[in-house]
Amino acid sequence: MSNKKTIQALNEKAKAIEALADGETETVRALQDGPPGMPAGCTTVFDTGWETNPRPTYPVGNCQASARDFHGCAGDCWWPAQTPDGLTNHPDMDQQCPNVARDWRKMKYD
Amino acid sequence: MKNRWKALIAMTVLAALAGPPAEAKDMFYYIGYGVIQVIDGDTDEIVADIPAEGWLRETALTRDKRYLYVTAKRHLIHKVDLEARKVVDTLDLNGDGWDRFVYGFDLAPDGKTAYLSVRGRTTEGGEVVVTPPRLTQMDLKTGKTLRTLELPWDVATLTTVKDGSMVYAIGKDLYKIDVSGKEMKIVETYPMYEKQMNFLPFWNYSWENGGIFMANYYTPELMGLLGINKETGEITDTPLNGIPVFAYSVIYSPDKKKAYGVMDELNVIDLTTNTYEAIVVNHEGTAYGINVSTDGLKVYLAGGGSTLTIYDTKTLKPLKVLQMATDGMDLRRVTF
Amino acid sequence: MNTALTWADHRIVDREDGAVVYGVEDVSLFSLDREARDVLARWRLVEPLVVENTPEPDRSVLEDFRTARLLVPAGTTSRVPRVEPGTVPLSTLVLEVAQACNLRCTYCYADGGTYGGPTRLLSPETARRAARFLVDASGDLPEVTLVLFGGEPLLNLPAIRAAVDEAEARATDAGKTVRFSLTTNGTLLSRENVAFLREHRVSVSVSLDGPPAIHDANRPGPDGRGSYSRAVAGLALLLDGAPGPVAARVTLPPAQWDRVPEVFDHLAGLGVHEVGIAPASPTTPDLLPTPQQEDRLLAGFSEMARRFCAAARAGQVLPFSNLLDLLARIHVGATRVAPCGAGLGYLAADTEGRLFLCHRLVGNDGFHAGDVGQGARPDRIRTCLAALAAPRKETCTACWARSLCRGGCHYDNHQRENVLGLSPGGNCGFIRRWIQLGLEVYGDLQREETRWLLSRLGTRAAC
Numbered sequence: 001m002s003n004k005k006t007i008q009a010l011n012e013k014a015k016a017i018e019a020l021a022d023g024e025t026e027t028v029r030a031l032q033d034g035p036p037g038m039p040a041g042c043t044t045v046f047d048t049g050w051e052t053n054p055r056p057t058y059p060v061g062n063c064q065a066s067a068r069d070f071h072g073c074a075g076d077c078w079w080p081a082q083t084p085d086g087l088t089n090h091p092d093m094d095q096q097c098p099n100v101a102r103d104w105r106k107m108k109y110d
Numbered sequence: 111m112k113n114r115w116k117a118l119i120a121m122t123v124l125a126a127l128a129g130p131p132a133e134a135k136d137m138f139y140y141i142g143y144g145v146i147q148v149i150d151g152d153t154d155e156i157v158a159d160i161p162a163e164g165w166l167r168e169t170a171l172t173r174d175k176r177y178l179y180v181t182a183k184r185h186l187i188h189k190v191d192l193e194a195r196k197v198v199d200t201l202d203l204n205g206d207g208w209d210r211f212v213y214g215f216d217l218a219p220d221g222k223t224a225y226l227s228v229r230g231r232t233t234e235g236g237e238v239v240v241t242p243p244r245l246t247q248m249d250l251k252t253g254k255t256l257r258t259l260e261l262p263w264d265v266a267t268l269t270t271v272k273d274g275s276m277v278y279a280i281g282k283d284l285y286k287i288d289v290s291g292k293e294m295k296i297v298e299t300y301p302m303y304e305k306q307m308n309f310l311p312f313w314n315y316s317w318e319n320g321g322i323f324m325a326n327y328y329t330p331e332l333m334g335l336l337g338i339n340k341e342t343g344e345i346t347d348t349p350l351n352g353i354p355v356f357a358y359s360v361i362y363s364p365d366k367k368k369a370y371g372v373m374d375e376l377n378v379i380d381l382t383t384n385t386y387e388a389i390v391v392n393h394e395g396t397a398y399g400i401n402v403s404t405d406g407l408k409v410y411l412a413g414g415g416s417t418l419t420i421y422d423t424k425t426l427k428p429l430k431v432l433q434m435a436t437d438g439m440d441l442r443r444v445t446f
Numbered sequence: 447m448n449t450a451l452t453w454a455d456h457r458i459v460d461r462e463d464g465a466v467v468y469g470v471e472d473v474s475l476f477s478l479d480r481e482a483r484d485v486l487a488r489w490r491l492v493e494p495l496v497v498e499n500t501p502e503p504d505r506s507v508l509e510d511f512r513t514a515r516l517l518v519p520a521g522t523t524s525r526v527p528r529v530e531p532g533t534v535p536l537s538t539l540v541l542e543v544a545q546a547c548n549l550r551c552t553y554c555y556a557d558g559g560t561y562g563g564p565t566r567l568l569s570p571e572t573a574r575r576a577a578r579f580l581v582d583a584s585g586d587l588p589e590v591t592l593v594l595f596g597g598e599p600l601l602n603l604p605a606i607r608a609a610v611d612e613a614e615a616r617a618t619d620a621g622k623t624v625r626f627s628l629t630t631n632g633t634l635l636s637r638e639n640v641a642f643l644r645e646h647r648v649s650v651s652v653s654l655d656g657p658p659a660i661h662d663a664n665r666p667g668p669d670g671r672g673s674y675s676r677a678v679a680g681l682a683l684l685l686d687g688a689p690g691p692v693a694a695r696v697t698l699p700p701a702q703w704d705r706v707p708e709v710f711d712h713l714a715g716l717g718v719h720e721v722g723i724a725p726a727s728p729t730t731p732d733l734l735p736t737p738q739q740e741d742r743l744l745a746g747f748s749e750m751a752r753r754f755c756a757a758a759r760a761g762q763v764l765p766f767s768n769l770l771d772l773l774a775r776i777h778v779g780a781t782r783v784a785p786c787g788a789g790l791g792y793l794a795a796d797t798e799g800r801l802f803l804c805h806r807l808v809g810n811d812g813f814h815a816g817d818v819g820q821g822a823r824p825d826r827i828r829t830c831l832a833a834l835a836a837p838r839k840e841t842c843t844a845c846w847a848r849s850l851c852r853g854g855c856h857y858d859n860h861q862r863e864n865v866l867g868l869s870p871g872g873n874c875g876f877i878r879r880w881i882q883l884g885l886e887v888y889g890d891l892q893r894e895e896t897r898w899l900l901s902r903l904g905t906r907a908a909c
Contacts, residue, residue, distance in 0.1 A: 005479075005510075006478065006479050006481050006482035006485075006507050006510055007467075007476050007477070007478055007479075007482050007507070007510040007511065007513075007514055008476060008477045009474070009475075009476055009514070010466065010475040010476060010477050010888070010889070010892055011473075011474065011475040011776060011777050011778070011779045011888065012777060012778050012779055012904065013469075013472055013473050013474045013475075013778065013779020013780070014469070014472075014474035014475050014476050014514065014779065016779075017469075017472060017474055017513075017514060017515050018513060018514065021513040021514075021515075067415065068395050068396040068397075068414040068415030068437070069396055069414060070437070071143060071165060071437045071439075072398060072413075072414060072439065074165075075165040075167070075183070075184075076167075076184070086165060086183070087184060087211065091164075091183055092164075094143040094144065094164070094165045094436075095143075095144060098142065098143035098144055098145075098435070098436035098437060099143075099416045099434075099435065099436050099437055100415075100416075100437055101415055101416060101437075102416065
């Protein structure tokens with residue numbers, strides 16, 4: 001939010017929406033929408049989707065840290081649209097960063 | 111005083127009943143990326159790194175426990191000398207204009223040949239040509255294909271059974287293939303598809319699992335354990351009661367009274383009632399592979415992310431977390 | 447995480463110092479200063495938009511738009527929650543006390559008060575059954591409303607007394623409160639019945655159409671003589687020492703749509719506490735307005751809105767019900783799930799105790815939905831509502847006014863589409879212009895000197 005208020009809530013609904021936003025921080029985005037427990041998002045590289053947790057256990061309704069599933073998905077093209085494809089175009093992708101949680105910044109692929 | 115003696119005696123008897131021979135030693139092999147890391151099961155320390163090219167997948171152990179074969183990038187086969195702790199030979203299935211993809215891999219009992227399920231891909235006139243999986247018997251010394259059998263499209267993983275006279279290949283159904291004669295042929299189909307059994311063909315354990323090749327499967331209602339006795343070829347289907355847990359892989363406790371499964375939780379399955387006894391959220395997050403110590407006191411979760419977590423099977427509390435060099439695919443145990 | 451965003455469906459009302467933006471889905475209203483208005487103009491057509499990739503100072507303003515949920519993640523969809531008939535407790539029952547009338551209003555949708563067929567009166571027994579049905583079907587609601595309606599309800603005092611008596615007794619037993627309201631043409635009001643209405647706190651609306659010339663033309667008796675003097679005499683009885691507000695309800699056929707301010711002034715001059723003006727329903731083709739007539743009605747409403755704002759600046763509330771109701775809904779920002787309560791907490795019963803979706807659809811077998819003895823039939827209600835909504839499904843989905851409207855009056859739609867054979871949506875233009883006017887007025891009321899009115903709107907919305 002900018003310091004100077006360029007947009008102001010007028011009616012009660014608008015104020016309620018702003019109040020909702022107050023609790024949000026910029027590092028976390030709510031992915032959940034629709035049926036309880038199922039996120040709406042999961043399309044970026046690190047949200048491969050498989051980790052969606054539909055069970056009433058931790059992390060409820062959220063994704064597991066999908067970095068842990070990255071290479072498993074990448075090598076075998078398990079999620080070809082979202083991870084580099086290890087069978088054809090990126091057979092040596094794992095060499096760039098064999099430890100995703102530690103070295104993900106080194107990863108380069110198209 | 112008297113009571114203390116009694117307790118000591120009881121403990122000794124228990125240890126003798128449940129424990130392995132004193133000289134047995136567990137070594138764990140962490141199947142990583144470009145590396146296999148060796149963990150000593152006594153100290154739970156990483157004791158060696160074995161460089162091995164590529165993203166590693168299937169593993170098979172020779173009967174004498176000297177060599178571990180590991181597939182990589184779906185087209186390399188590494189022969190790892192566990193004594194020398196190094197890759198001593200690598201076969202590449204690609205060549206003569208074909209890309210090949212290995213999905214199932216197991217050794218013939220003599221360790222001289224291997225059975226693979228291999229898909230092929232090439233281009234002809236600018237068009238991609240893909241072949242269905244072929245059961246391939248390969249000479250591991252020369253890399254020569256000895257014979258092949260075309261398999262249904264769905265086949266992925268496989269295992270040898272009945273002292274190498276049969277191969278069971280698993281996809282939508284389980285195909286029993288007689289390989290004892292000159293020609294290999296499918297002799298029976300064990301139906302899974304019509305029973306709505308879904309089987310993830312990546313993680314299975316046999317030599318650490320009392321000779322039972324085992325993986326979990328799902329139907330819309332339940333999770334079950336599919337076991338194949340490698341010696342007799344007998345298939346056991348153990349449907350579990352209750353809302354299914356999520357698991358990539360499962361393994362028996364050494365006494366086979368329990369099974370452990372893992373994905374985001376460590377699941378303990380009571381095999382006397384076929385119910386879930388405990389579900390414990392993983393200390394470090396998702397894991398692919400699971401293994402147990404020979405004495406049944408420790409369970410090891412690894413693969414997925416780059417951690418290996420060792421749990422106490424009695425308390426289900428983590429005893430130790432090892433930070434591995436790379437992410438991983440699986441963890442195998444060899445007991446020397 | 448750089449999220450691709452799209453602009454949520456919105457409507458901009460430009461003002462001198464910026465703009466007011468209306469979030470269509472949420473019924474949210476935000477004012478923009480000039481900078482924010484410029485940023486909106488620059489980026490409004492860029493989709494998908496990744497805020498993190500935009501330059502400052504626009505980026506911070508775009509962040510504010512995101513906070514306001516005017517920028518939402520691409521692919522965000524929203525669904526109108528479905529309300530299932532039968533799951534909503536009954537809160538209001540309109541009781542046709544008399545399907546008969548002593549007047550013959552030119553625009554009457556009820557065929558001289560009878561709703562078709564012979565004149566008939568509600569029996570006291572059926573009145574009591576209906577009152578019990580209302581209380582019994584109200585679930586855990588603490589309060590219910592019984593509307594005494596007709597025809598002219600004061601033609602049937604025995605049924606009114608029976609209904610009020612039974613409703614009060616039944617509600618007391620159930621630990622609930624019952625509110626009564628009555629709509630009358632005013633000609634039959636007497637000291638006695640006014641006393642009864644006050645005793646039971648019945649809130650009364652009188653149908654009055656304005657100055658004598660208009661009123662008499664619209665509301666003659668069977669002999670053709672106007673009813674103005676008799677209605678105003680009745681009104682005087684009501685206003686004399688009135689314990690609560692008395693409302694005038696005006697109906698104007700299109701030919702008189704240019705006379706709104708004049709009608710309002712006249713009635714306010716008579717001392718009524720609030721005036722609501724309804725355009726007559728197109729019961730016959732000659733009551734269908736021309737576009738010019740619609741323009742005139744809007745012009746009249748706009749003039750009322752201008753006067754409303756002026757009054758507000760002077761610390762007064764101009765008692766124009768139409769605008770007060772619309773502003774109250776905009777103020778709260780509640781999104782509608784249905785155009786009205788018909789069949790969803792609101793039902794009407796005729797003199798035989800048969801239930802219909804609403805008072806205007808009484809007597810129409812196509813909208814018959816149970817009876818007060820057996821109860822309402824959710825299956826019938828569901829079918830009726832689905833059939834009524836079907837022709838508007840697509841146009842409503844794309845309409846910016848949808849969250850405040852949800853399709854307009856069932857009766858008017860039915861009349862236009864099924865009786866007169868017109869294509870759907872004939873009323874939409876008018877409704878949108880009216881809501882737009884409400885948004886503009888609401889924006890105007892944000893000034894310092896008129897802000898006091900807003901909290902009062904909240905109170906009204908809660909009623």
